[in-house]
Amino acid sequence: MSIEINFRDKNLIPIWEKIQNCRRLSMADGVQLFRTPDIISLGKIAHFVQKQKSGDAVYFVLNQKIEPTNICVLACKFCDFATKAGKPDAYEMTIHEILHKLTPEIHEVHITGGLHPDWQWEYYLEMLRQIKANFPNLDIKAFTAVEIDFFSKKFKLPLHEVLRQLKEAGLRTMPGGGAEVFSERVRKKLYSSKIGAKTWFEVHKLAHSMGIPTNSTILYGHIETIEERVAHMVRLREAQDETGGFLTFIPLAFQPGDTGIKPRNQFTSAIDDLKMIAVSRLMLDNFPHIKAYWVMLTEEVASVALNFGADDMDGTVGGERIAHDAGAVSPSKLAKDQIVKIIRDAGKIPVERDVYYDPLKLYAENVIGKIPYLNSVPFYENFEKKQFKILPVNPRRMGILAEDNQIDAGLFSLVDYMRLNDSLELLPFCIATRDQVKSVMLFSNHGWGDLEGKTIGICDDTATSVKLLSILLEAKYGVRATFKRMHTGVNDYSEYDAVLLIGDEALKFNKFGLAGFELVFDLAKEWYDWRKLPFVFAVWAVKKSLPENQKKGLTEQIHRSLESGENSFDSVGQFHAQRVGLSPEETVEYLRGFNYRLGEREKAAIEEFRTLLTKVATEKV
Template identity: 45%
Template sequence: MLWFEEELNFEEDKSFILEETFKKNKELEKIAERVLNLEPIDFESALKLYREGDLFFLGELARKAKEKLHGKKYYYTINRHINYTNICAIDCKFCGYHKRLGEEGGYTLEIDEILKTLKETPELREVHIVGGLNPKLPYEYYIDLIRKIRSAFPEIHIRAYTCVEIDWLSKISGKSVKEVLEELKSAGLNSIPGGGAEVFSERIRTELYPKKISSERWIEIAKTAHSLNIPTNATLLFGHIETDEEIIEHLIKLREIQEETKGFYCFVPLAFIPEGNSLSYLPGPSAHKILKVIAISRIILNNFPHIKAYWVFLGVKLAQVALLWGADHFHGTVIEEKISELMKGEPVIRLSPLEIQRLIREIGGEPVLL
């Protein structure tokens, strides 16, 4: 049983857009019935929907699935991103944020500097912390950062360190992943961001980020976190060299893990940014592809509480549209985000809570502060 109470009725869920597609393709009608009953669909059915369902059909189907779970509610928080260092020991081709040790433009933030920044943010509810794998940073820095934030902000939600960073902490400390996570949780960690999953494809890992942990290692760390009651997010980086099949395989694998652990909180589809990296010859995903990926994510991930319209990567206007294509979470105020800023060469637009509320109400939604 999922977390919804509304009675499911396929006949009442039909709409003009769905009906017009069903007239042309009876196979899609059978698949859609399972989607609208929030039942899992298999690889072949998901791929068929993604390829044969047009943009508006997928959007309508995903929106109805979203409303089964959340009604007209759309979520956001008052948060701030902290990217504590851009120095990184691995060279992912899609990343224009990282610097090598000693390279011009590299930086590392002092913990006191981070605390000062957080204290300047009014009504803060969450801090989101990710960074590079800096060979010069000791293990104690990571633990102390969490502990000192928790001490200064007893009520704040601390979402910090991707599975890639947790693996790095295990390596530099000589501790197991479980031991690292236990220490972080004891220091005050609440949850883990979803970055570093990229695409669960060894072909793509070998081509674009061979030094990064494998999909199997990412999954192992996420499952370990879930076993310790540390929720995590999950991501998909799309719009580069991945195939349709690899997108669907990635989503179904996440659904299978969630069925086992119940530990994922939110899925974040990340649109590849072509600027400022060695893949800049690629065009990046179109708005059409972005909306289709968000829709198929909601459709496949029937056991994920939230699908995020990550406006930092999508842009505010497209992220607002994505809320009508199955997403229910608009992320938050962010304040600053250095990863996209350095790649795009332009600052992230700060969103106020009032502006987020306006954007949600404009599409007929009810803003809910987390």
């Protein structure tokens, strides 16, 4: 899939060629992108990459910001929020006051604040515990790396112990604040007492290793140079290569306020904001999301940013003070309806999400779900959307959305199609293995027969593979194990005897190995050796209630798209190889290992699976 771009700045052409070949951009490319006057072409390139990653989705969350205190032991020059105890504007919130600000309909609470000189460790833990106890469906995103480091030093606890206790109390993810700009020059001038890049990365990488995904930021538009912005992104990209634990990148436009660093009303320009979003999308090729933080960008710029690389609008953000104390001109809170409208006006699907970016609710019609794995690429690479919009979503979540009548068609996990076949109509396409699959893998420290009573971590994405695992364990090997769901993203696998992973992550670990596990089993190969049948992981289906002409049109579109996808395996392999960690040849070989049409053998395999499912006590996880 490509687009035509009429470049005014010819210097962008080599960069566009790199992007089309899925090659990583260099520092010099990043600087070139910032310096280009051809903002429209830059936006088109970034939007192309955005669509590869997020389809038509733009995410938002119903959230509340809590800044428990503005009293801070530091006095960073760019900060217009912090003050000292005893000053007229100083405030401290009790846990009761914090709870009072939360409501059951929000999904995420975002907690950051000043480094209070006197509060005790127990206060922070109790704050999280009380939030969890009173709002069990609310996910807690709390404490920047600066705060975590402060807790560690003040309470004389190792960083690991600080994070462990916070996680136990209810912490799910961490915000990305405190990064500012990873430049010693800027740090010495603006926030010399604050942690630098070394400690910021140490805290975030440690959090990832403990199964706590985090976010990341840059504060731009003050005294930093273009080169320092790009270097900041390159360091984040390297860290993401190592851990995969960053959920999103959030460019934060500097609000001058009364800091004296810039004149009070000298905000970043809309062009600079849009360049920042677009360059972030292009440099951070391994980051799933780029956020247009409307609080600092304004609603107007944020809405344009949704076609310049950003796929996340943050959320309703009730209670924000840090940016507004520094003079942010945006409203202090946006209603959900307003966010939905902004996203719709940008031509996108408004997707209400949770803290891990799993979709909870869609505000759109005519949505096709797309499994975001390499093996579904032949269906979607050349898909002409016409009246449909595309939502990349993992198989299990697609089933949940379809059950709620929110998805009109898609490549459904087999068990979800079976469960929902009263409302879904089967189309003659599927993802079926011939023998092995390479991307539905059990990583284990025990042979099959020794898994009796053991705990198996199950990735959050799977709906069908987990049932296949139950069948293999029980019906083929005669053992029962305990299944425990792991959330999306980074995980601490050390607590499991084996883990089931699927999709591109499994494909990568199948090639390079998963640390801590000695054995690797391919579930489709186990099935094939046993039943001598292919295994059908997913089938195309469409809502029965759609008009017949739409169903027919969609079937024809899928057929055309698949034919052209199968004819372009070489270019598909070239494009996606680096992303999934395979060589182009391995990528093509992987794609050729599937059958994409539902034939008699595939139908027989589905019936065999259905029969076996009734004979085993598959666990509900």
